[in-house]
Amino acid sequence: MSETPLLRVQGLTKRFGQRVACLDIDFELWPGEVLGIVGESGSGKTTLLRCIAGHLDVSAGEILFAVHDGLVDLAAIREGERRRRIGHDLGFVHQNPRDGLRLAVSAGANIAEPLMNAGMRHYGSLRRIAADWLARVEIDPSRIDDNPRHFSGGMQQRLQIARNLVTSPRLVLMDEPTGGLDVSIQARLLDLIRQLAADLGLAVLLVTHDLGVARLLAHRLMVMQEGRIVEAGLTDQVLDDPHEAYTQLLVSSVLRL
Amino acid sequence: MSAGYNFAYLDEQTKRMIRRAILKAVAIPGYQVPFAGREMPLPYGWGTGGIQVTASVIGPDDTLKVIDQGADDTTNAVSIRKFFARTAGVATTTRTAEASIIQTRHRIPETPLKAGQIIVFQVPIPEPLRWLEPRETLTRRMHALGDYGAMHLKLYEDIARFGRITTAYDYPTLVNGRYLMAPSPIPRLDNPKLDRSAALQLFGAGREKRIYALPPHTPVKSLDFEDHPFRVEGWSQPCARCGARDSYLDEIVIDDRGGRRFVCSDTDYCDGRLAAEARSS
Numbered sequence: 315m316s317e318t319p320l321l322r323v324q325g326l327t328k329r330f331g332q333r334v335a336c337l338d339i340d341f342e343l344w345p346g347e348v349l350g351i352v353g354e355s356g357s358g359k360t361t362l363l364r365c366i367a368g369h370l371d372v373s374a375g376e377i378l379f380a381v382h383d384g385l386v387d388l389a390a391i392r393e394g395e396r397r398r399r400i401g402h403d404l405g406f407v408h409q410n411p412r413d414g415l416r417l418a419v420s421a422g423a424n425i426a427e428p429l430m431n432a433g434m435r436h437y438g439s440l441r442r443i444a445a446d447w448l449a450r451v452e453i454d455p456s457r458i459d460d461n462p463r464h465f466s467g468g469m470q471q472r473l474q475i476a477r478n479l480v481t482s483p484r485l486v487l488m489d490e491p492t493g494g495l496d497v498s499i500q501a502r503l504l505d506l507i508r509q510l511a512a513d514l515g516l517a518v519l520l521v522t523h524d525l526g527v528a529r530l531l532a533h534r535l536m537v538m539q540e541g542r543i544v545e546a547g548l549t550d551q552v553l554d555d556p557h558e559a560y561t562q563l564l565v566s567s568v569l570r571l
Numbered sequence: 572m573s574a575g576y577n578f579a580y581l582d583e584q585t586k587r588m589i590r591r592a593i594l595k596a597v598a599i600p601g602y603q604v605p606f607a608g609r610e611m612p613l614p615y616g617w618g619t620g621g622i623q624v625t626a627s628v629i630g631p632d633d634t635l636k637v638i639d640q641g642a643d644d645t646t647n648a649v650s651i652r653k654f655f656a657r658t659a660g661v662a663t664t665t666r667t668a669e670a671s672i673i674q675t676r677h678r679i680p681e682t683p684l685k686a687g688q689i690i691v692f693q694v695p696i697p698e699p700l701r702w703l704e705p706r707e708t709l710t711r712r713m714h715a716l717g718d719y720g721a722m723h724l725k726l727y728e729d730i731a732r733f734g735r736i737t738t739a740y741d742y743p744t745l746v747n748g749r750y751l752m753a754p755s756p757i758p759r760l761d762n763p764k765l766d767r768s769a770a771l772q773l774f775g776a777g778r779e780k781r782i783y784a785l786p787p788h789t790p791v792k793s794l795d796f797e798d799h800p801f802r803v804e805g806w807s808q809p810c811a812r813c814g815a816r817d818s819y820l821d822e823i824v825i826d827d828r829g830g831r832r833f834v835c836s837d838t839d840y841c842d843g844r845l846a847a848e849a850r851s852s
Contacts, residue, residue, distance in 0.1 A: 394716055416724070423727050431720030437730055437796040459731050469664070 318324035318380055320322030320485055320517050321366070326364055326375035326389070328358075328541075331409045335361040337541040340376070345484065348518040352564070353461065354523060358541040363487050365389070366519065367406045368396060379404070379485070391414045402432055402481035409490040414477070415462050421448065421473055422458040426537040431518055447476040451506060468499035472506065479510060485517045492527055504530050525568050529553055537561045572660030577658040579626040585609055589627040589782070593773060596784035600727060602714075603697050618651060618676060619777025626675050628689060629655065629751035634662045636670035641678040641819065643838030648676075656722070665839050677740075679761040681818045681840040684770035686787060692755040694776040696804035699743045699753040701803045719751050728800055739804065740745065752783065752791070760803040760819045765791040810835045813844035819824030 317343040326339040336358045343349050351359045359388055359440040364370045364379055368388060377388035381399050388396070404556055408414040415424050429440055445455040451472040457465075462550055471491060491507065492500040508531055511518050528535055529549060536546040537560065545558045556562045577583065581812045585607075592606035611619040612788055624800070629635065635655050639648040643665040651674060652663045664670050667682040674691040684690060700710040703721055715811040733849065742759045746752045754765055755774060765785060772785040785791065809816045811832040816838055820833040835841035 385744050393712075397716060397718070416721075419724050419728055420731060422731060423724050426727055427721055427724055430723045431718070433720070435723070435795075437727065438798050440727065441731075 317345060320380050322378040324376045327373045328361055329373045334541050339543060343517055345517055346350045346515045348532050350528040350535045351521045351538055353538035357538040359538050360489055363489050363521050367487050402428055403484045405478035405483040406489050407474055407478055407485040407488040407491050411474040414474040417463045421462050424473060424477050425480050432481055447480050451476045468495050486490045488518060488520045490522055573657045577656045579629050581626045586627040589623055592782045596782050597786050600789045601752040601783060603781040603783045606780055606782050608777050615778040618693040620775030621674050621691050624691045624773050624775035629659055629672055633671045634664050634669055636664050636673045638678060639676045642838045667839050677756050679757055679764045681837045684768055686769040687769040690770050690772050692774045693828055694755040694774045695777050697753055697776040697781040699751050722751060734797060743794050747789055758819055762793045771784030806833055808833055813841045815844060
C-alpha cells in the first residue's frame with residue numbers, strides 16, 4: 315500500500331435543518347481498499363456517501379481526496395474545478411441502476427458516454443471498449459445496441475458498474491449495489507465486484523445494510539448509528555467480536571442458516 | 572407604410588431591450604441570451620423570434636429579403652416581407668446580393684453572404700441539449716461547465732444504428748470552441764456556411780424567448796467523430812432546372828405515378844443561374 319490515504323474524511327457533519335444526519339465522521343480510505351459502511355436504515359450511511367460524491371453540500375468538515383496533483387477538498391471544491399481536477403477518478407454506483415444509466419440510449423452508448431465526456435472522439439475505439447466492458451461484466455456483447463430498459467435488474471446493475479469503471483476511476487462509491495436483486499444474482503454480482511476491485515486495484519466505499527455483503531466484500535468495516543460511527547475495524551473482527559452494544563445487536567439480528 | 576404603427580411595428584422601448592440582448596449575444600458567440608419576447612401578430616412557430624430581431628435591427632435604408640425553406644414565394648416569406656414593407660416602409664428584394672437584412676427559416680442562401688449583411692434565423696428550439704436533458708436549470712449548468720460529451724451520444728447512436736451520422740438538420744455545432752449551438756433547422760449542407768461567415772448571423776427564438784448570435788468570422792465546428800468526420804449530403808443528379816450540383820435540392824413529386832424531380836430549394840440562386848445562362852447564350 316502507498317504512503318498516503320486516497321481519501322481522508324475529517325469532522326464531516328451534515329445537518330438537515332435541526333436534524334443531524336452525520337456527526338463528526340472521521341475515517342481514512344487507502345488505495346485498493348474496500349471499506350464497508352453498515353448500519354440500519356436512517357443511520358446516515360447514504361447521506362455520508364452522497365456528501366463525498368458531491369451530491370450534497372456538507373455542513374462542516376473536510377473530505378480530502380488525493381488526485382494526481384495533490385489533495386482536493388471535496389467539501390469545498392466548486393463544480394467546475396471538481397470536474398477539471400477529479401474528472402473520472404471518482405465513480406458512483408446507485409442502488410437503483412435506473413438512476414445511474416441513461417435509459418434513452420443503447421447499452422454501448424451508456425458505456426461510451428463517460429469516455430466521450432473525457433474527450434475520446436474515435437467511434438471505432440469507443441465501440442471496441444464498450445464491447446470489451448460488456449464482456450467483462452458478463453453481458454453478451456451482441457446486446458451492445460439494445461436499450462438497457464429491456465435488461466433485467468441484474469444486467470442493468472452490471473451495466474452501471476461497467477459505465478463507472480470504464481474510465482478507470484481510483485475510487486468508486488457504491489450505495490447498496492445489490493439491493494433489490496434476488497439472492498443468486500446478488501452472489502454473482504458480488505463475485506464480479508470483488509474480482510474487478512482486485513484486478514483494477516480499485517478503492518471502494520461500500521454502503522450496505524446487508525452484513526453478508528459486507529463480510530464478502532469489505533476489508534474493513536465501519537458501523538454507523540444515528541449519524542455517528544460507533545465501531546470500526548477489520549471486517550471479521552467487527553462481525554465476529556463486536557464490542558459495542560449496538561454492533562452486537564446488529565450482528566445477532568442476522569438469521570443464520 | 573401603414574399609419575398608426577411605430578416604425579417596424581415594435582415600440583422603441585421593446586426594440587432597445589432586444590438590441591441589448593443582441594449586443595450581449597454578439598459579445599458571447601453562441602450563448603443564448605434570454606429576452607422578454609413580445610406577442611407578435613402571428614402564431615408562435617411562424618417566425619415570431621426572427622421578426623422581433625429583424626424589427627430591432629432594421630432601419631429605413633435597409634433592403635429586406637425573407638426566405639422560407641429557401642424560397643421567396645412561400646406564404647410565410649411573402650407575409651413577413653409584406654409585414655415589414657407595411658410597418659417599416661423598407662425596400663424588399665428577392666436577390667440575396669442586394670439585401671442588407673435576410674430573414675430566413677430552414678436555409679442559408681447559396682450565394683455567399685458579404686460583410687455588412689445581416690442574416691436573421693427563425694429558431695424553434697434554441698437549446699441543442701434539450702433532447703438529452705429536459706430541465707432548463709441543468710442545460711444551463713451543462714453550458715456553464717462546457718459539459719458537452721453527452722452530445723456525441725446522439726451521433727454515436729446514429730452510427731450504431733445506421734452505420735453513419737443520419738442527423739440531417741439542426742446539426743449541433745460548437746461555436747468558437749466554447750458554446751454548443753443549435754444552428755436552427757437548416758440542412759446539414761448549410762452548416763459549413765456558418766463557419767467564419769463574413770455576415771453577422773442572429774438567431775431569434777420567439778416561443779423560447781432566446782437570442783443568440785455569431786459575429787462575423789466566428790469559427791463554427793460541426794460535431795463529429797475522428798473516424799466518422801462531418802460530411803454534407805449529396806445528390807445523384809443535378810438541379811432539374813438550372814443544373815446546379817452544389818446546391819441543396821428539394822424533391823418534388825410531379826405526378827401520382829412516382830414521378831419526381833429535384834430542384835434547387837434556393838429559388839433566387841436557381842433563377843439567377845438560369846438568367847445568367849440566358850444572357851450568355
